[in-house]
Amino acid sequence: MMTGDHMIGERLVEDMNDAERARAQRVQSVLPALRAAAAEADRTASFPPSHIELLRDAGLLGLVVPEKFGGLGGSLRDLAAATFAMGTACASTALAFFFHNTSASRGLLPLEAIEAGLFADDEVPAVRAFAEKVLTRMADGVWLANFASESVKTASANITIATTARKVDGGWILQGEKSFGCATGVADYYLTSAKLEGYDTAEGLATFFVPRDAPGVSVRAPWDGLGMRATANNGIRLDEVFIPADEALAVPGAFTKMLTMSRGSFVGNQLAIAAVYTGCAQHVYDETLAATTRKTFADTGEPIASSPVHQVLIGEMTRQLNTAYLWLRYQLSIETVEPPIKPKQEVFTQWRLGKGAVTEACFQVALGGLKAGGTSAASMSGVAGRALRDLAMGLVMTFPAERGMLEVARIVTDAKANELFATAPARAGASEGGSSSGAQTSGGNPERDGHSGPSGADGDRSASGSASSEAASDGNTSTTAPGSVETKTTGADTCSTTGGATSDSNPPSVADAAAHLPGATQ
Numbered sequence: 001m002m003t004g005d006h007m008i009g010e011r012l013v014e015d016m017n018d019a020e021r022a023r024a025q026r027v028q029s030v031l032p033a034l035r036a037a038a039a040e041a042d043r044t045a046s047f048p049p050s051h052i053e054l055l056r057d058a059g060l061l062g063l064v065v066p067e068k069f070g071g072l073g074g075s076l077r078d079l080a081a082a083t084f085a086m087g088t089a090c091a092s093t094a095l096a097f098f099f100h101n102t103s104a105s106r107g108l109l110p111l112e113a114i115e116a117g118l119f120a121d122d123e124v125p126a127v128r129a130f131a132e133k134v135l136t137r138m139a140d141g142v143w144l145a146n147f148a149s150e151s152v153k154t155a156s157a158n159i160t161i162a163t164t165a166r167k168v169d170g171g172w173i174l175q176g177e178k179s180f181g182c183a184t185g186v187a188d189y190y191l192t193s194a195k196l197e198g199y200d201t202a203e204g205l206a207t208f209f210v211p212r213d214a215p216g217v218s219v220r221a222p223w224d225g226l227g228m229r230a231t232a233n234n235g236i237r238l239d240e241v242f243i244p245a246d247e248a249l250a251v252p253g254a255f256t257k258m259l260t261m262s263r264g265s266f267v268g269n270q271l272a273i274a275a276v277y278t279g280c281a282q283h284v285y286d287e288t289l290a291a292t293t294r295k296t297f298a299d300t301g302e303p304i305a306s307s308p309v310h311q312v313l314i315g316e317m318t319r320q321l322n323t324a325y326l327w328l329r330y331q332l333s334i335e336t337v338e339p340p341i342k343p344k345q346e347v348f349t350q351w352r353l354g355k356g357a358v359t360e361a362c363f364q365v366a367l368g369g370l371k372a373g374g375t376s377a378a379s380m381s382g383v384a385g386r387a388l389r390d391l392a393m394g395l396v397m398t399f400p401a402e403r404g405m406l407e408v409a410r411i412v413t414d415a416k417a418n419e420l421f422a423t424a425p426a427r428a429g430a431s432e433g434g435s436s437s438g439a440q441t442s443g444g445n446p447e448r449d450g451h452s453g454p455s456g457a458d459g460d461r462s463a464s465g466s467a468s469s470e471a472a473s474d475g476n477t478s479t480t481a482p483g484s485v486e487t488k489t490t491g492a493d494t495c496s497t498t499g500g501a502t503s504d505s506n507p508p509s510v511a512d513a514a515a516h517l518p519g520a521t522q
Helices: 018-044 050-057 076-089 091-102 105-115 124-139 254-259 271-294 308-336 344-377 383-396 401-422 426-430 510-514
Strands: 144-147 164-168 171-178 189-196 205-211 217-219 236-244 477-479 487-489
Touching (some): 076 308, 091 144, 105 124, 171 189, 171 205, 344 401
Parallel strands (some): 144 189, 164 189
């Protein structure tokens, strides 16, 4: 339904232009069907097959694909408005739809990197062909799922990539397992990440189109999730799966070169995940308010919402919902405004705080709805019960709020420490009997001394802005090859205070880079 003369997506993106409103109308048109199927989809933990054609017929599988490739030409603003609106109807569908749209980054960012001159002339044809294939397939209504998460875990990593790609005549052989990925068994292709044989850094991270029914592809056991149960988040196994060469982006270094082109984190659209959860919170808020104002006390005839307890609960729900909106709208602003008003590192840092702030606030909205509804609201199938389970997933998806706060605290405190280290007053040396020039350690250059970021673990680093700069920005990570001894590395750019890049002598790990991949969850 619309709110007055406005569409639901405009509750988040309040200043839509005419083109954005036209695209939002397409989203609005599918909401009744999504809403009608939501409860049964949650109960059976299955993605409704009818939603595939519904979204395809509405042209929404090409929402963020440029018009020159046959898409609708939407931006991050469109995607956030869409996932928010769908989140008010069926959060599971909204989440699966989000991950399909993240595939566009595998087309848009390589093309931007080509324009920026980051690829050698002999690499350009293969990179361009793959990028354009991603975009044209999406525009044609092909559903793409993203698979990065793996069952292999390491103590210091968000995501560890163990899936391998071995070169053979005419293509590649993939071997591995992907633990989570929305739209398993639903998507036409699984856009799958693997490391090229012989590489243990992000330079060897490659992407493959894996057909859903390709020989050697199987679905893992059904995922019996707490919430977001209808996302088909089962994961896949890849057993000697052959992928033709023209269905792969296997140019060494392509991934790290793409990273430099995003405004924030790798895919540049992660905030649209938080929009899903905000839409879900908005729905439980609206339903709670409607129920408590409609029902009345038998003795007084006053609405239940008028009781002091419910007034406190509704006031707190309102505060938490507005908190989510404020964080989300600000992040959307700094990632889309032209010209940019924040450097990339600040945009990234803001997101590490904002994701947790939004999802924690949204969960509190659902918790308030549960309390306001009492025992009658505490059912698996009720609005508050389902929202509470769905919104709980936001607390752990991608990274918890505590991890984001820890990373930002390191960035802030170590930035200050580095600043003081590099600008020590001359009298500090004199006070210990040394000359004023002696106050500067190693010429006052923290980069040379291995102190370019909070971890200080990267040693030789550069501020040149090379292609590896964003490859490790989700924290400490590691790589593990099947059957090998685990090798740990320390994350690089999360804690960088200069916005510089990891030097060639210590490139980011495959696992580190994978934390940015579409579909990456903990």
